[in-house]
Amino acid sequence: MKTEIKRRDFVTKCFKAGVTGCTFLYGNSLLVRDYVKQVQKPDLKSLTYCGYKCTVECSLYRATIENNNEMKKKAFEEFKWKEKFGVDFDADKVFCFGCKPKDKPLSINVNACAVRKCAIEKGHDCCIECNGLTACDKELWKNFPQFKEKVIEMQKSYQSA
Numbered sequence: 001m002k003t004e005i006k007r008r009d010f011v012t013k014c015f016k017a018g019v020t021g022c023t024f025l026y027g028n029s030l031l032v033r034d035y036v037k038q039v040q041k042p043d044l045k046s047l048t049y050c051g052y053k054c055t056v057e058c059s060l061y062r063a064t065i066e067n068n069n070e071m072k073k074k075a076f077e078e079f080k081w082k083e084k085f086g087v088d089f090d091a092d093k094v095f096c097f098g099c100k101p102k103d104k105p106l107s108i109n110v111n112a113c114a115v116r117k118c119a120i121e122k123g124h125d126c127c128i129e130c131n132g133l134t135a136c137d138k139e140l141w142k143n144f145p146q147f148k149e150k151v152i153e154m155q156k157s158y159q160s161a
Helices: 007-039 059-066 069-078 082-085 115-121 139-143 144-161
Strands: none
Touching: 007 144, 059 139, 115 139, 139 144
């Protein structure tokens, strides 16, 4: 006895069978992977006190790592060290290894950072631990409001995990 099946029905049944098979084979690992991404807390030790992660994308950090005086001069001007800290350019004084260097000195800008000072005073590894972050009006947040929003999002994922 021959049963006629329409092409559309055949394709639909094959698709459903394929999806079901894939779900059985990979479903648990896919679900677990998504769950782990959602509940994974940010590693506070690898972040700076403000929630940034120092990389060579930062011109001053890169200039410091590469010990490039021209790049340091550009970063000095870009970050307005003369206006902010009242210092003239000196390649030996213009550097930054981040705000949590283990065996490196702290730079002028790091020593002046109000967010860093506040986090240290409160005993935090990063300001995303602080309940007052959303209301914080430190200069860093005023100058970089979009960055503050990203840090607040990190804080939400940190608190929900």
